[in-house]
Amino acid sequence: MVASAKLEMASPEHKGLAPFTRESLEVMEQHSAIKHSEEHKEDLKPNTDLEAGKELPFVYGNLPRAMVSEPLEDVDPYYKNKMTFIVLNKKRTVFRFSATWCTLSPFNSVRRTAIKILVHPFFRLLILISILIDCIFMSMTDLPKWGPALQNTLLGIYTFEILVKLIARGIWAGSFYFFGDPWNWLDFSVTLFEHISRYSPPNFISIFRITRNLRILKIIPLNQGLKSFVGILIHCLKKLTGVIILTLFFLSIFSLIGMGLFMGNLKHKCLRWPQENETETLHNRTGNPYYIRETENFYYLEGERYALLCGNRTDAGQCPEGYVCVKAGVNPDYGYTNFDSFGWTLLALFRLMMQDYPEALYHQILYASGKVYMIFFVVISFWFAFYMASLFLGILAISCEEEKQRAAEKAKKIEPELQQALTELQEGNKAAETKTTEIEMKKRSSTSMITSLDMLDDATIRHKEELRKSRKRCPFCWYRFAKTFLIWNCSPCWLKLKEFVHMIIMDPFTDLFLTICIILNVHFLALEHYPMSLETNNILNIENQVFIGIFTAEMIFKIIAMHPYGYFQVGWNIYDSLIVFHGLVELYVTHCHGLAVFRSFRVLRIFKLGKYWPTFKILLLTLGNSMMALKDLVLLLFTFIFFSAVLGLKLFGSNYKIYACNIDEDCQLPRWHMHDFLHSFLNVFRILCGEWIETLWDCFKVAGQFSCIPFYMMVILVGNLLILYLFLALVSSFSSHKAATTEENDEAKNLQRAMARIKKGINYVLSKILCKNQNVPEETMDNASNIYVKENISDHTLSELSNTQDFLKDKEKSSGTEKNTMTENGSQSLIPSPSVSETVPIASEESDIENLNKEIQSKSGDGSSKEKVKQSSSSECSTVDIAISEEEEMVYERGKPKRLKNGYGRRSSSAQISRDSRKRKIWQNIGKTCCKIVENSCFKCFIGLATLLSTGALAFEDIYIDQRKTIKILLEYADMIFTYIFILEMLLKWMAYGFKAYFTNGWYQLDFMVVIVFCLSLIGKSREELKPLISIKFLRALRVLSQFERMKVVVRALVKTTLPTLNVLLVCLMIWLAFSIIGVHLFAGTFYECIDPTSGERFPMSEVMNRSQCESLVFNESMPWENAKLNFDNVGISFLSLLQVATFNGWITIMNSAVDSIGVDMQPNFEDNIYMYCYFIDFIIIGLFLPLSMLIGAIIANFNKHKVKLGGSNIFITVKQKKQYHALKKMMCEVSQKPVPRPGNKFQGFVFDLITNQVFNVIIMVLIFFQAITIMIQSDEQNPKIDIAVYWINSVFVTLYTGECVLKLIVFHYNYFTNGWNVFDFMVVVFSITGLFLPLMVGYYLVPPSLVQLILLSRIIHILRPEKGPKVFHDLLLPLVLSLPALLNIGLLIFLIMFVYAIFGMYNFAYVKKEAGINDVSNFETFGSSMLCLFQVTIFAGWDGMLNAIFNSKWSDCDPDKINPGTQVRGDCGNPFVGIVYFVSYILISWLIIVNMYIVVVMEFLNIASKKKAKTLSEDDFRKFFQVWKRFDPDRTQYIDSSKLSDFAAALHPPLFMAKPNKGQIVAMDLPMAVGDRVHCLDILLALTKRVMSQDVSMEKVLSEMESGFMLANPFKITYEPITTTLKRKQEVVSATIIQRAYKSYRLRQNDKKTSDIHMIDGDVEVQAVKEGSYFDKTEGNSTI
DSSP, X not given: OHHXXXXXXXXXXXXXXXXXXXXXXXXXXXXXXXXXXXXXOOOOOOOGGGSTTSBOOGGGOXXXXXXXXXXXXXXXXXXXXXXXXXXXXXXXXXXXXXXXXXXXXXXXXXXXXXXXXXXXXXXXXXXXXXXXXXXXHHTOSSOOTTHHHHHHHHHHHHHHHHHHHHXXXXXXXXXXXXXXXXXXXXXXXXXXXXXXXXXXXXXXXXXXXXXXXXXXXXXXXXXXXXXXXXXXXXXXXXXXXXXXXXXXXXXXXXXXXXXXHHTTGGGEEEEXXXXXXXXXXXXXXXXXXTOOXXXXXXXXXXXXXXXXXXXXXXXXXXXXXXXXXXXXXXXXXXXXXXXXXXXXXXXXXXXXXXXXXXXXXXXXXXXXXXXXXXXXXXXXXXXXXXXXXXXXXXXXXXXXXXXXXXXXXXXXXHHHHHHHHHHHHHHHSOHHHXXXXXHHHHHTTTTOOOOSGGGGOHHHHHHHHHHXXXXXXXXXXXXXXXXXXXXXXXXXXXXXXXXXXXXXHTSHHHHHHHHHHHHHXXXXXXXXXXXXXXXXXXXXXXXXXXXXXXXXXXXXXXXXXXXXXXXXXXHHHHHHXXXXXXXXXXXXXXXXXXXXXXXXXXXXXXXXXXXXXXXXXXHHHHHHHHHHHTHHHHHHHHHHHHHHHHHHHHHHHHHHHHTGGGTOTTOOOOSSOOSSHHHHHHHXXXXXXXXXXXXXXXXXHHHOHHHHHHHHHHHHHHHHHHHHHHHHXXXXXXXXXXXXXXXXXXXXXXXXXXXXXXXXXXXXXXHHHTGGGOOOOHHHHHHHHHHHHHHHHHTSOHHHHHTOTTHHHHXXXXXXXXXXXXXXXXXXXXXXXXXXXXXXXXXXXXXXHHHHHHHHHHOOOOHHHHHHHHOOOOOSSSSSOOSSOHHHHHHHHXXXXXXXXXXXXXXXXXXXXXXXXXXHHHHHHHHHHHHHHHHOHHHHHHHHHHHHHHHHHGGGOSTTGGGOHHHHHHHHHXXXXXXXXXXXXXXXXXXXXXXXXXXXXXXHHHHHXXXXXXXXXXXXXXXXXXXXXXXXXXXGXXXXXXXXXXXXXXXXXXXXXXXGGHHHHHHHHHHHHHHHHHHHHHHTTOOOEXXXXXXXXXXXXXXXXXXXXXXXXXXXXXXXXEOOXXXXXXXXXXXXXXXXXXXXXXHHHHHHHHHHOOSTTBOOOTTTTGGGHHHXXXXXXXXXXXXXXXXXXXXXXXXXXXXXXXXXXXXTSOHHHHHHHHHHHHHHHSOSSOOOOOOSSHHHHHHHHHHTSHHHHHHHHHHHHHHHHHHHTOBTTOOHHHHHHHHHHHHHHHHHXXXXXXXXXXXHGGXXXXXXXXXXXXXXXXXXXXXXXXXXXXXXXXXXXXXXXXXXXXXXXXXXXXXXXOHHHXXXXXXXXXXXXXXXXXXXXXXXXXXXXXXXXXXXHTTOOOOTTOSSSSSSSSHHHHHHHHHHHHTTOSHHHHHHXXXXXXXXXXXXXXXXXXXXXXXXXXXXXXXXXXXXXXXXXXXXXXXXXXXXHHHHHHHHHXXXXXXXXXXXXXXXXXXXXXXXXXXXXXEEEGGGHHHHHHHSOTTTOOOSSOHHHHHHTOOEEBTTTEEEHHHHHHHHXXXXXXXXXXXXXXXXHHHHHHHHHOTTOOXXXXXXXXXXXXXXXXXXXXXXXXXXXXXXXXXXHHHHHXXXXXXXXXHHHHHHHHHHHHHHHHTOX
């Protein structure tokens, strides 16, 4: 707002603008010559407001007509002497030109004419219109007859543009010349190629026409915002260089590992083996329609295109009886999925990194190689999909933050200039000029600001600006019309009616009634379903009419109360009127054919809730502001998508038509192709959504690999960069918005008033009903006050209370002011958040507070209680670090005597008192004994071990448990033992802590629930009718949560970061509800189709057109009219379908059904309703992308808030792990080993110099890379000669590495094994030698040849070595290492959740029919297979197939009476409801945890980056300083010679580092120097610290702490008296030099005088003079530092 204000402020006269004349050019040339001769360095930088392409600020005044399109002197001081001039057009846009050689003179008439044409706004408009027309023609497959003529015209326009630019700017490659701009190079090249294509041979025309598509990118330089974002993204790419290199490095490494492990395995198939006495011809017995003649004897699963893969390992896929596993045929997926060469392996690894259809590749590898290799995929998923993605997100987040800071700094710079301009306007101008200015500002009122000093307040500016815009949008006659006809103040009767209506419509209960109506209307909208009875349909129609009437009445009443003019000034009223208008129109057009879709707009009524919902308004306002700020980025993304779609159309469009038979047997175009623009656009959109591998295979078939891969890589990489940057910019805006700045409107306040009145009325009625019980005893009132005090204390952490010494006295004297303040603060938050002493769902601290409350009541100042409160142990179950541990507090509370309230107790005899005291003492002793047992560390370890064992025992209860009788009996006894152990533990804690303290602790409530589960499962085993109770045994694993502090910390952190986002989550669900209702309106009942039971395919439209024809077809039975398993028949199943679209699992099937749908009871037809793709595109953008950014932004905001509360530490680690964090940080920053002294022996010394030389390390790294290249060039089924060559190459590498190891052992001796890297190298050598000779003894079958290569390849990790490898790799790995403790904790929680869900899946889905996503590898039969399934769901891969198999619950899909061998369970049907709840709940929980994992790493990356950017010093910087100091002061004298200061400063690490030449900077630091020109360590450190932290406010404090700390660490510091400083010494040297030179000059003059007198030069005298001169030169040289 401030910047726009600046642009609109204009003084009536121009300032600083002068015509560019010949005299100006001469002056510039003179200044340039003087500057060139003096070689003066200027610190000026170009003014960002005066850059070319931006508008001239109005501070420079009005622009006279005589200066428009004329050369002017450059107003930017930076370009004053750069031989440039500027030209301004009518819109005040700045154009900068060069006035130097290689161009026509600025005063040449031809150039002036070209400049006037170039800067004219219509010229740019002409070019823009030409490009848009060209884009339309590029997207057309068939051009009209007049198309070539128009293309020739456009080519002429582009050629004319280039000529104008060449004449106006000049032919050169410097700044402001034509070829100095890369975009001009693009224009010139495209136009040149287009001219060449007119006269080139036909073979080359297609190549040059493809380059014509680059003209779409010409839109970018025509828009300054697009151009600036391109610059920002290029800057991001420069920052991403290190991450890109690291990603390629690891992709190559894992590709080589994949080649070594899986080369040729995907060719293993099940081949039918002839049986004895079998004479018939081998053939395919599966009935698969896709087999070909050459492979007819392979085994195919039903409905599968490719043969079943198999392996020779026991855990690999096994062939059915009669088939053997052989290596034959081609690889799956048309031969494109394999690990047979480095190129294909790299593509497979890139596919896994991008997580595109990974479940298929998982299953193929696990079938062919074995389930144990799932570890390989887990590592790849973690490393690429998580960590490398986190690095990309972190660097892009840093770029976003830098851009925001740059914009903020620019706004700060503009603000003082704006104030100065306003002051000049108010003080310096006359009244007439001021009036003129006001007139000018009125002409620009659409974007003008109020010229007053209060314009700095953003809210005031926004409010006043909106008023000015609304009032000045129309001419004055409109306001007269509005005042006459739209403001109704007719008669007193009307005014009374208006006041009455105003009172009714503005009443709080009216708003409450309208809110209830909106909610009911949404509920009725969600009730629509298919099939729906006529009665239900009539009810919904009546309901719709009723609510339309209510909303219409609301609008009419508000118009009466507010006048039409006032009503339509409010945005929400306009929205309400549009909804009413839509409802009234719908009543008349709903029965018209083709307009039934009009009713889908009913969902807009849902968003009427936003008027009463503050969170919705905040998010909407933030989204609007963000999209306005990022509109250029959105336009850039759309431009790229359009360009990619057109490029794909031109590259591959014709190939899809010509080679369609390569894809489809019927030679029909597939669904996803690029033959026309729409399908090409959809294909690009699908690629950007992350699914590209299947369309890439089709592209391979029609166009080849070398043209498809570059196109797909461009779309994937550039598109994802744009999307990620846009996503992070939105997340940053949502995480940094301030809710407090948005005020609640009257409707939201009215809801609060209405609820307050209702509560007040209910309390009044209750008080009247209970009037008899009003005389409450005084004791009850005291208890109530005690409870209030207790609740008030709970708002503080106990650690805060315990740190106050006079806590009890202060609490007695405290007033109610603090209580009221706390209550108000708690009610002001817009987003609900947990209290400071988190009580849900984890441990409550009520017992602690009760303890403190008793102390307050007692006023006794008991010493023991004070000691209890002051102890600093932390509770395991509390959500904050409290002063006393949980068990100690419980014991303390339990041990205290029960006090009689208020001193009123019964009097009893002394005997009764003694009996009671003895009983009490007995119970106290029992409680203390139980407490000692419970608090014993051995007991805790025993319970923890029992918890782990009882949890692990669940993994053995798979489908084979009935066949393993011994294990089953052992598990039954173990269940009984564990049940008794946990019951005993519960009883001991009851005795130790008491019932109240036990059941008010959240973690103990969880333990109690688990004990109940144990008991119920035992009861279920005893009785047959209670057997379903056994299925709840999976809840036993939840007990692990309460036993381990690491999991407690993660749960607490997740609660803190998630619960406050519930409001945002509800907004997101409201958006999904709107899309679900629209989906029901569009697709309900349209996904049904008639299926041919013999082939399983859909009947074509020519044979069956509707349901009745399908049911009339009889081939011994009617054809099934089946519905898709995922559809939009009701809102519930619509939510599930949208979830699959949101996770991009099964979304292609859903979209195919939607675009094929025609109508209810109509047979679907191929892409008959193709524009329904728009529904899913809108949902992905509006329903997924934007809500996801809102939700993650809210989570990050809460994460940062709680991190600040903890003092900046990670909220996912424990107190002990914070020490591990600092230890890891120290380990990553310290030198890994101490330097080994050079041996005295000559031979050992020579070898030492050899192996410690940097060249030796480089040679070793080159050898490692050469060895990696030898693996890359290999392939499956290669020539045997290559195998022999590879064997000898490996032998050479083993010999060289062995030689290196021997040399290091000769030099280092035992020190060799003190370094972990050396130990690793030694193990590599040992295993390599073993792997080289072992196959010769046992054979290559047991030991594959690739084993030695993989062992040798492991040495390549030396490149990640902190001291040897590139520093950028070390910086990128640092966030991962520092995040390891938090990631480990979160990983443990994920594993526990996976364990619980795996056990639940084994109990419920173990016998589900194997189809779709359930197969021999991925199923719920065993614990390992269940974990494999859940791993796939965790990465959102293939869960749609598993759910599809579980949906088989009908007789037509499964057999409920099927006998499962080895068990008593019958049937293979699933339970759809349980399956939906199972997968949806797991997806939400795992997504939430994984998002926090990303946040942890990205925030750690941002934390490291911010510390580097801030000019502050950390402990690591000081540690590195002293490490360098040891090299320069090996004797630890604490001093170094002043001559070494330059080398020492250059050897330091940033930020203390001082690059050479640095002698001048060292002298300027004025360091104290002792005798012998020595400088002390502390003086150097203090001076360098002062230099780095010169702008820091806390510098003096840091310096004093450093000095005191150094003195404590070095108590025996040698005291000295500084004799001088570096600055004084430099002054002395300079003075001595001046004196020496003067004396030398005097001597030379004297010698010359004697020479002139004697006319003779003595030889000896000459020699002496030369010696003296050399002596002076030597003295001068030695006097320098």
